[in-house]
Amino acid sequence: MAVLRAAENPIITPANIKPSRPDFEVIGAFNPAAVAYKDDVVLLVRVAERPFSADRDIEMTAIYDPQKDDIVIKEFSRLDPSIDFSDPRMTITPEGKFLTSLSHFRLATSCDGVNFTIGEKPVFRPANFYESFGVEDPRITKIGDTYYITYVAVSPVGVNTCLASTQDFEVFKRHGVIFCPDNKDVTLFPEKINGRYYAVSRPVTPLFEKYEMWIAESPDLLCWGNHKHLLSPSESDFDNARIGAGAPPIKIEQGWLEIYHGVDSSNRYCLGAILLDRDDPSNVIARTKEPVLSPQRDYETQGFFGNVVFSCGLVVKNESLVVYYGVADTSTACAEIPLCDILEKLS
Secondary structure, three states: OOOOEEEOOOOOOHOOOOOOOOOEEEEEEEEEEEEOOEEEEEEEEEEEEOOOOOOOOOOHHHEEOOOOEEEEEEEOOOOOOOOOOOOOOEEEEEEEEEEEOEEEEEEEOOOOOOOOOOOOOOOOOOOOOOOOEEEEEEEEEEEEEEEEEEEEEEEEEEEEEEEEEEOOOOOOOEEEEEOOOOOOEEOOOOOOEEOOOEEEEEEEOOOEEEEEEEHHHHHOOOOOEEEEEEEEOOOOOOOOOOOEEEOOOOOEEOEEEEEEEEEEOOOOOEEEEEOOOOOOOEEEEEEOOOOOOOOOHHHHHHOOOEEEEEEEEEEEEEEEEEEEEEEOOOOOEEEEEEEEHHHEEEE
């Protein structure tokens, strides 16, 4: 498969992002939503920050406190044997789990799709209890003249998916929780199908340890029902442990093309593709047995959480997909993949 990675990769790194406050450090600028807006490519970049700790024995994390309408700092001693620091993404204590960073969204714009101007301040940050551990992994779908953003909201009561909307990427309206915990990787289809809106989601089934893709319908983008199982992990391929939707589906002549992420038993994240029926997207027509993009470059294999390529957004350019993807939970990269190459891999 002809994957053309940008020579400038990674195109956005933590070093390109100004911290939102002087006592914070940016540790990640990744998993951006992407959309064509006017004559530009617009990204909503997930920016992960944490309080800077001068003491190596002290782990510090930030939490949004809705009662104070402010960010509060918690400290944990690395010398405390009751605390588990083995996963760099979270701190597990007797009182509960805490993320090691707090994420918000930063706006980035580009006229060429590679060189981006990044805003100095967050455009979308935690603002309520359901977002107290951060907002993560946005996806943008344009429906009519409105840009709808699904995003992950993390809090002590779980991992929810929320909905926001904007028409100018300056003013955002929150519409609240649309998929209850634990559900994430929600992508909206860009138009109604047979009079209904559709969304792909990824609920978690702890009893059977299932991480699979489902599809649901809605009359108004807010109330979702008629949930159906869509896709399971494979038995032995790159996606045999967990799967989830990536960028919003795109409409092509053959149906709806969805680029999804697949995780194997060694926690390696790759991208695959499925083709859904044009009139009944709950019907999977074809699936790639090999990744369309896998971690190979140093910036994809090494970082905060290595061996990860994870996409939340793409832009169609001529007969190719320009995929914007997070690498190693650290930075943002982009790659151009001919659509015909992806279709050839579907079976």
